[in-house]
Amino acid sequence: MASFKKTLTIFLMAFVWAAPATAYERIVSLYSGHTDNIIALGGEGRLIALSKNDEPSRLTDLPRFALNVGAEALLALKPDLVLTRTLVEKQNPELRGVLERAGVPVMRFDPPSWDSFTAYLRALAPLIGVDPQAAEAQFAQACDEIRQAAAARRGGRPAPSVFVEATAKELHTCSPDSWAAHLIELAGGVNAAAEAEPIRRGSAVAPWGVERVMKLLAGGLDVYLVQHGPMNRASLDEVKARPWAAALASVKLAQIPEYWLSRPSLLGLKTGGAELIRIFYGE
Numbered sequence: 001m002a003s004f005k006k007t008l009t010i011f012l013m014a015f016v017w018a019a020p021a022t023a024y025e026r027i028v029s030l031y032s033g034h035t036d037n038i039i040a041l042g043g044e045g046r047l048i049a050l051s052k053n054d055e056p057s058r059l060t061d062l063p064r065f066a067l068n069v070g071a072e073a074l075l076a077l078k079p080d081l082v083l084t085r086t087l088v089e090k091q092n093p094e095l096r097g098v099l100e101r102a103g104v105p106v107m108r109f110d111p112p113s114w115d116s117f118t119a120y121l122r123a124l125a126p127l128i129g130v131d132p133q134a135a136e137a138q139f140a141q142a143c144d145e146i147r148q149a150a151a152a153r154r155g156g157r158p159a160p161s162v163f164v165e166a167t168a169k170e171l172h173t174c175s176p177d178s179w180a181a182h183l184i185e186l187a188g189g190v191n192a193a194a195e196a197e198p199i200r201r202g203s204a205v206a207p208w209g210v211e212r213v214m215k216l217l218a219g220g221l222d223v224y225l226v227q228h229g230p231m232n233r234a235s236l237d238e239v240k241a242r243p244w245a246a247a248l249a250s251v252k253l254a255q256i257p258e259y260w261l262s263r264p265s266l267l268g269l270k271t272g273g274a275e276l277i278r279i280f281y282g283e
Contacts, residue, residue, distance in 0.1 A: 023046070023126065024046060024080045026046070026077070026081070027048065027081045027082075027083060028047075028048060028049040028065075028077065028079045028081070029047055029054075030050075030082065030083060030084045030088045031051060031053075031083065031084060031085040031087075031109075032051055032054045032055070033263050033265050034085075034109065034124070035058060035059075036259075036267040037120075037121065037124055037267075039058070039059075039267060040138070040267050041125060041138070042128075042130065043127075043130065046129075047059060048062065048063075049063045049065060049074070049077055050062050050063075050064050050065075051065065051066075052064045053067075055259065063077070067091045068091055069095070071095055071098035071099050071102070074095075075102055075104065080104065081104070081105055082105070083106075084096070084107070084108045085110050086110050112264050113177065113264075114182040114264070115177075118139060120264070121135040121138075121139055121266075122136055138266060142273070143269075145270075146187055147186055149277055150273075150277050150280070150281075151188065153282075154281055160189050160223050160252075160281075161220065161222045161223070162184050162189040162191060162221075162280070163192045163223070164180055164181075164184070164193070164225045165224065165225065165232065165239075166232060167205065167232050168232050168234035168238075170209070171208050171209050172199070172205040172207055172208060173193040173196050173205070173206055173208040174191070174193070174196075174204060174205060174206065174227075174262070175196060175203055175204050175206045176191065176193075176196060176206075177198075178205070178262065179204065179261075179262055179264050180262045181194075183269065183273060184225075184276060187276035188276075188277065188280055188281070189223065193208055193216070204262060210244060214247060217247045217248065217250070221251050223251060224248055225254055225255075225261075225279070226253070227255075227261050227262060228255050228257055228258060229259060230258065231258060236255050239253065256272065256276070256279070257272075260275060261276075
């Protein structure tokens with residue numbers, strides 16, 4: 001049982017948690033970002049259940065659970081670790097206590113920022129038997145490959161000015177320090193809304209609005225990028241049907257899945273980076 005594992009104390013992102021001397025073998029991941037990164041680091045064989053929010057194509061043979069899953073359903077799988085985030089524990093406040101009383105450790109990691117992603121990987125890696133330095137190196141290598149690919153595709157052309165539509169109703173954009181903003185820069189773009197203020201400290205989205213969008217379009221915006229996912233269900237056809245959409249005629253209008261652009265994930269980083277380069281500079 002996991003309770004017999006030797007542990008050491010690690011401080012990460014204001015949480016204190018116990019890291020095992022040996023890796024866990026039967027992991028339930030209740031956050032898609034954890035799932036993505038475990039798969040990217042080669043630990044998919046240790047996963048026994050996922051969140052219903054995971055992409056349908058991920059490990060299709062594994063059971064999936066809503067965030068309000070009962071502890072009994074998880075315990076029936078005999079997990080030796082359950083991974084969560086704060087959102088899960090807010091929606092399911094009894095889950096941790098029941099699992100821990102049954103001897104199953106629960107570890108909570110919130111989605112890391114770009115700057116804290118390396119620390120997150122170094123903490124996640126030992127849980128699945130991966131060298132933390134190797135995990136860190138994988139992130140650095142992925143960033144280098146995207147940066148080099150963007151430079152090669154760009155040639156001597158100017159970097160495109162890019163606006164991200166994070167939400168349709170309020171026309172929020174990505175915060176300047178968000179994962180999306182960093183990925184756009186890495187892929188050779190320039191965030192046209194770099195002066196946006198996050199809706200709250202640490203938020204990945206920032207208010208912008210139609211009036212400021214129109215100013216960007218009038219000033220020579222190159223790419224209007226629609227993030228598509230739970231935060232923004234708008235299709236490109238719906239964007240084109242907006243009253244002010246005629247102003248988009250002179251820019252490249254494109255859509256990208258939210259989990260490629262905004263989820264702190266090695267899988268999303270690689271796939272999203274390649275897609276941004278294609279959008280910015282063509283095939």
